[in-house]
Amino acid sequence: MIDxxxxxxxxxxxxxxxxxxxxxxxxxxxxxxxxxxxxxxGAGKSTLxxxxxxxxxxxxxxxxxxGQPHHPADPRAARAAGVAMVxxxxxxxxxxxxxxxxxxxxxxxxxxxxxxxxxxxVSQDFGLPLNPARRVVTLSAGERxxxxxxRCLLQNPRLLIMDEPTSVLTPQExxxxxxxxxxxxxxxxxxLYISHKLEEIRTHCDRATILRGGxxxxxxxxxxxxxxxxxxxxxxxxxxxxxxxxxxxxxxLLQVRALSQPAPTAEGTALKSVALTLRAGEILGIxxxxxxxxxxxxxxxxxxxxxxxxxxxxxxxxLSRHGPEARRSAGLLAAPEDRLGxxxxxxxxxxxxxxxxxxxxxxxxxxxxxxxxxxxAFAEAVIRAFDVRTxxxxxxxxxxxxxxxxxxxxxxxxxxxxxxxxxxxxxWGVDAGAAAAVRQSLLDLARxxxxxxxxxxxxDELLELSDRFCALNEGRLSAPRPTDxxxxxxxxxxxxxxxxxxxxxx
Amino acid sequence: xxxxxxxxxxxxxxSTPILFAALGELVVERAGVLNLGVEGMMIMGALSGxxxxxxxGNAFLGFAAAALAGALVALPFAILTQFLMSNQVASGLAxxxxxxxxxxxxxxxxEGVKAPTMAAGPLGLNWIVWLGLAMVPAIWWFLNRSRAGxxxxxxxxxxxxxxxxxxDVRQVRLAAIAFGGAMAGVGGAFISIATVLQWTEGMTAxxxxxxxxxxxxxxxxxxxxxxxAWLFGGVTVLQLRLQAAGVRVPVQLLSMAPYLAxxxxxxxxxxxxxxxxxxxxxxxxxxGQDFHxxx
Numbered sequence: 176m177i178d179x180x181x182x183x184x185x186x187x188x189x190x191x192x193x194x195x196x197x198x199x200x201x202x203x204x205x206x207x208x209x210x211x212x213x214x215x216x217g218a219g220k221s222t223l224x225x226x227x228x229x230x231x232x233x234x235x236x237x238x239x240x241x242g243q244p245h246h247p248a249d250p251r252a253a254r255a256a257g258v259a260m261v262x263x264x265x266x267x268x269x270x271x272x273x274x275x276x277x278x279x280x281x282x283x284x285x286x287x288x289x290x291x292x293x294x295x296x297v298s299q300d301f302g303l304p305l306n307p308a309r310r311v312v313t314l315s316a317g318e319r320x321x322x323x324x325x326r327c328l329l330q331n332p333r334l335l336i337m338d339e340p341t342s343v344l345t346p347q348e349x350x351x352x353x354x355x356x357x358x359x360x361x362x363x364x365x366x367l368y369i370s371h372k373l374e375e376i377r378t379h380c381d382r383a384t385i386l387r388g389g390x391x392x393x394x395x396x397x398x399x400x401x402x403x404x405x406x407x408x409x410x411x412x413x414x415x416x417x418x419x420x421x422x423x424x425x426x427x428l429l430q431v432r433a434l435s436q437p438a439p440t441a442e443g444t445a446l447k448s449v450a451l452t453l454r455a456g457e458i459l460g461i462x463x464x465x466x467x468x469x470x471x472x473x474x475x476x477x478x479x480x481x482x483x484x485x486x487x488x489x490x491x492x493x494l495s496r497h498g499p500e501a502r503r504s505a506g507l508l509a510a511p512e513d514r515l516g517x518x519x520x521x522x523x524x525x526x527x528x529x530x531x532x533x534x535x536x537x538x539x540x541x542x543x544x545x546x547x548x549x550x551x552a553f554a555e556a557v558i559r560a561f562d563v564r565t566x567x568x569x570x571x572x573x574x575x576x577x578x579x580x581x582x583x584x585x586x587x588x589x590x591x592x593x594x595x596x597x598x599x600x601x602x603w604g605v606d607a608g609a610a611a612a613v614r615q616s617l618l619d620l621a622r623x624x625x626x627x628x629x630x631x632x633x634x635d636e637l638l639e640l641s642d643r644f645c646a647l648n649e650g651r652l653s654a655p656r657p658t659d660x661x662x663x664x665x666x667x668x669x670x671x672x673x674x675x676x677x678x679x680x681x
Numbered sequence: 682x683x684x685x686x687x688x689x690x691x692x693x694x695x696s697t698p699i700l701f702a703a704l705g706e707l708v709v710e711r712a713g714v715l716n717l718g719v720e721g722m723m724i725m726g727a728l729s730g731x732x733x734x735x736x737x738g739n740a741f742l743g744f745a746a747a748a749l750a751g752a753l754v755a756l757p758f759a760i761l762t763q764f765l766m767s768n769q770v771a772s773g774l775a776x777x778x779x780x781x782x783x784x785x786x787x788x789x790x791x792e793g794v795k796a797p798t799m800a801a802g803p804l805g806l807n808w809i810v811w812l813g814l815a816m817v818p819a820i821w822w823f824l825n826r827s828r829a830g831x832x833x834x835x836x837x838x839x840x841x842x843x844x845x846x847x848x849d850v851r852q853v854r855l856a857a858i859a860f861g862g863a864m865a866g867v868g869g870a871f872i873s874i875a876t877v878l879q880w881t882e883g884m885t886a887x888x889x890x891x892x893x894x895x896x897x898x899x900x901x902x903x904x905x906x907x908x909x910a911w912l913f914g915g916v917t918v919l920q921l922r923l924q925a926a927g928v929r930v931p932v933q934l935l936s937m938a939p940y941l942a943x944x945x946x947x948x949x950x951x952x953x954x955x956x957x958x959x960x961x962x963x964x965x966x967x968x969g970q971d972f973h974x975x976x
Contacts, residue, residue, distance in 0.1 A: 230845060250847030266842035268835050269966055279835045280846055284828070 180239070181206050181365035182227070182334050187236035189222055195389050196222040200236070202384040202391060204334065204365045209356060211376045211397060212369045213409055214386035215606040220369050223386070224336045227367075228260045229253035241333055254282055259327035260336040261320065267311050273322050274307035280326040297328050301355050316464060317348035324355065335359065336367045341375060345464055346634065346667040353379045371409070371607065373402040374635070387411050410607055419618055424642070425455030428626040429507070429595045430488040436475055444468040446475060449652045451645065453595060453626040458617065459655065460641025461630045463670055468650040469630050470512065473599045476628070477509035478502040489595060504535055506594030510584055512603065512630075514577070518584040521573035525565065526554045528572050529587055536591045553590075561586035562612060578609030585613050589620050596620060599630040614640055634666055646670045688918060693810050694876065696914025698723070698868040698885075700813045702892035703899070703906045704820050705864025710896055711824060712857035713837035713967035717773025718758055719865050720889025721780020726751040726866025728784040731873035731880045732791050740799040743874050744809060744867055751866020752859040754780055759858040763851045766971050777889065785882045796878045807875045809867070814907075816864075821903035833857060837965035840972040850972050865889065891943055898947045901964060909943065916942045 180203045187200040197219045204210045212220045225231040227238065229247030238245040240256055247253035250260075267276050274291055278284035285293065291307045298305045303321045311319060320340060327335055337356075341349040356366055356379070370376055376383060376397050383397040385408045393408045429452070436446040446468055453459050463469060474480040476487065478499035487495045489507050497505070511517040519528045529550050534540040539550045554568035561582040565575055572580060581601065588596055601617065602610035617640060621627050630647075631637050637644060643655040646669035653669050702719050709716050729750035734743025758776045761767040802808040824830040836843045836853045844850050872888070873880055891913055899905025916939040924935050 229847070250845065252847075254847070262842075262845060266839070266845045268838040268842060270838050271831075271834065275831055275834075278828075279831060279843075279848075 179205060181208075181241060182245075182367070183239040184223075184227075185237050185239070187223065187226065187233050187238065189219075189226060189231065189234050197226075197233070198389045200386070200389070200391050202394065204367055206333075206363045206365050207360045208381045209360050209366045209368055209379060211380040211383040212367060212386060213371065213373075213376060213383050213397075213405065215371065215409055215608070218386040218409075219389035220386055221338065222389075224260065224338060224367065224369060227253070227334070228258055228336060251282060254280075254330060257331075257333035258336065259330055259332035259334070260338070261323040261327060261340055262338055267319055267322060269312040270310065272308055272310050273305055273314075276311055276322055277307075277326045277329065280323075281329060293329060294325060297325050301325075301328065301358060302351070303355065316466075317344050317351075320344065320348075320352070324352075328359070332364060334365045334367060336369070338369045339371075340368075341370065341372060345670050346663045349375065372635075373405045373409075377402060377405070385409055406607065418615065422456045422458075422618070422622045422642075424457045425624065426490075427452055428455050428490055429453040429628075431476075432486055432488070434475060434482055434486040436471060436480060436482055439471060439474070439480060444471055444650045446471050447650045449475075449650075451628075451652060451655070453628060455624050455626055456621055457643070458621050458627045458629060458641045460637035460644045460658065461628065461647050461652070462634055462637050462644060462666060463630075463632065463647035465632055467647050469599055469632075469647060471650070472647065472652075473509055473511055473597055473630060476507070476597045477511070478507075500535065503532060503591075507597075508532070508588045508591060508593035508595070509597040510588050510599070510601065512599040514580050514584050515573060519572040519580060522571055524554075524569045524571055525558070525563075525575075525583060526551045526568040528583075529554045529557065533587060533591050557583055557586040557590055560590060561616065578605040581605050582609055582612060585616060589616050592623075593620075593625055595626045595628070597628040597630070600632065601629060602631075602633065602636060610636075634663060638663075638666075644669075688922070690804060690806060691918045692911060692914045693806060693814070694914075695917045696910040697807075697810050697813045698871045698876070698888050699892045699895065699913055700907065700910040701816070701868030701871065702865045702889055703895045703910055704813075704816050704903065705861035705868075706892055706896045707899065707901060707903060707906055708820065708824070708833070708864075709857050709861035710968055711837045711901060711965055712833050712854050713840055713965050713970065713972075714762065714854050714858060715769045715773065715969040716755070716758060716776070716858060716861055717770060717893065718755065718776025718780065718889075719861075719892050720885055720887065721777035722751045722754055722862045722865035723780075723869030723872075723885045723889045723892075724784040724883070725754045725780045726869035727873040727885060728788050728791075728869075728880060730866065730870025731796060732788075734797055734870075734874050735791055735794055738797045740797050740874050741808075743797075744870050747866040747870030748863035749866070751862040751864070751869070753862070754783075755858050755862025755865075759855050763854050763858075763972075766973065769969050769971075781883060788880050788882060791880045792882075794879065796874050799875065807871075809871050809875060817903050817907045824903065834965070837967055840967045840970070844972070854972075865892075868892070887940065891940065894943060894947050898943070898950060909946075912946060913939050913943050 182204040185201050187197050189197040200223060214220050222231060226233045229250045229252055245256060247256060274287060274294060277294060278290060284290055294305065294307045303325060305321050305325060311322065340352060344352065360366055368380055380397050383395055384391055385393040387409065397405060431449055431451045434446055434449040438445045444467060449472065475482050478497055482495045484495050485493055489505050492505060494502050494505060494507060515521050530539055530545060533553060537553050539546050539553060551568050558565060558568060563579050563583045565579060585598065585601055601613050617627050617629065629637060629640055638658055641658050644658050644661060645655045646653040648670060702723055706716065706719055726747035730743040730747030733746035734740045758772050761772045762769050799807060802811050824834060832848055833853055836848060836850050840850045869885055872884055877884060895906055895909030898909045920935040920938045924932060
């Protein structure tokens, strides 16, 4: 078994200033195996694979690839040795064509025409339709990932690394991806699969190595464990189950009627007669693949974009023409997706950041003067109530980790006791513990009689939180359906199925 | 009456300095760097080229020296922005001021002397004019057909992705900045050696700024740069002819015309929102952004 290993890590360690990212990491990947690397954010998964791909050099330990010592000086050396990688944030060039993108990821690309032929060949073999002449900027997330995968496949890799590949895909697209991976594995390629989605690891992976705090804490066959035990291994303790109890749908709080809005930018999405009703104590989930109008819908609800009169009503009052400040005073609050730069000013302290949205509602600004003591007290209250790990309210927002800043941003809105709170991607890039805390706070807010709209691409999150579910597709909002009894398949169809499934014209 | 063919030949000459500078800046910007120092590099090229040509008596040697001087004076900008992470806009402006001042200081000894004569090429045009015209397809081919050009575009489009794929972002940009400096230097030297035939302080007269504008106007393509340079050159020739013909329009307005025309066309094109990336606009994705690799 050991001689047959495609890849072996022995005691890998890597330190950054103040952080031990990896410490004594050892594991083995066999040919034809889909091997999961499981761990929370900051567990050291990304650092580990960057070392295998030659982007980062390990401080100590050694790696073996195909029986040869593996210490690539740069990604080109790693590629030459047979390692290929699909990145979490796609490493694609928007303005370039599919063929050009693929050529950039190869050591010695063949002439253009031959390359196009080979792209066509591989995409046919693996059922991944792709037109080499299209510019990447026009592709959907699923199609972009196809570009990355084909770029890897053309190099006949021995070891394929995939860094959280399904986070941007619809369920159907994810299925397609796993079918491809299985086909590859059957041909003998070893696959190293990074994710924190437990269900897909349980269904599709042969082995799992679990990382926590930069160390390997366990190794198991994920098919023999429940998602709960895997989560416990990952976090190192039991997760408190989400408490959904004690909520009752009350009166209608928010009504959106025939909200249409042209795309605010050339790359944006137009909203097309969006209608929804939100009751007190209710959580409405809005799903959809990124770029289908999520940002625009949040902007229209928060007041960043004003809409036609009569389109947005809060408890009967027309807020369509009001700006964000007036809507906050009326009780309609919002927390946008981009926490660093949109929801918070990176260089401002947490205290100053509270002033941005809570100034009026919490009386932090009086007659144009800032009440610094009150602002500081409010920031401290948010930090305490939401367990934000930070030295204090004077810390700059950008110094917080993603999960802690997200807890702060959501906490800042929740603690203003809104009538309606709209959040976009509340747990994006946040580790499991912080995500659970954010979700619980949204449920608690709804229990207190507020209405909550959760816009998210994480379908598990939407199913866990929301009472009713709508899909946002190319700026159109579907009719809501109760979440009870809704399956992932049905949701996938509501989202418009797998985008770009039609056979490309090659 | 103005002979259209003669006018066109004059246009080719008049557009050459800007064509060189803009083609160089095109390559720099395609690599993701915004170098506002074009004017400074041009004037340094104008002086070094002129002085070398004057003392050696060989104009072609002058152009070679101008290219070298342009590249050398661009080097501090490259080090500041690529290795010390200085702001590109501020560093570029500083390069322009630095170049103008330094050239004025070192230019004193060659004030009032004449440039050596140059053997003319086909159609009586300067060889450098032909070189400039040849550079258009050459740079187009380099950017769109060669492997090195693809890597350069990749670096300019998304430097993080290029780094992740193992390309040396800073090395590519360093080379591009040096090339841009050399091109600007030759463009500047064409003014002093082949057009005005002497050295005057500040003789580039804003040509570098027009070259910067033309790169945007061209939508970051080599043929577009040629069109922009011809537009500017054409209006320049035309207004000189009108001045010579004694048209009753103030000279100041006529002198202003090439700049005004270029800017108006630039604004008109930008207003049509042609630069949306989805619609095929080519503004490099990482243009002007600092690149900081985490190792």
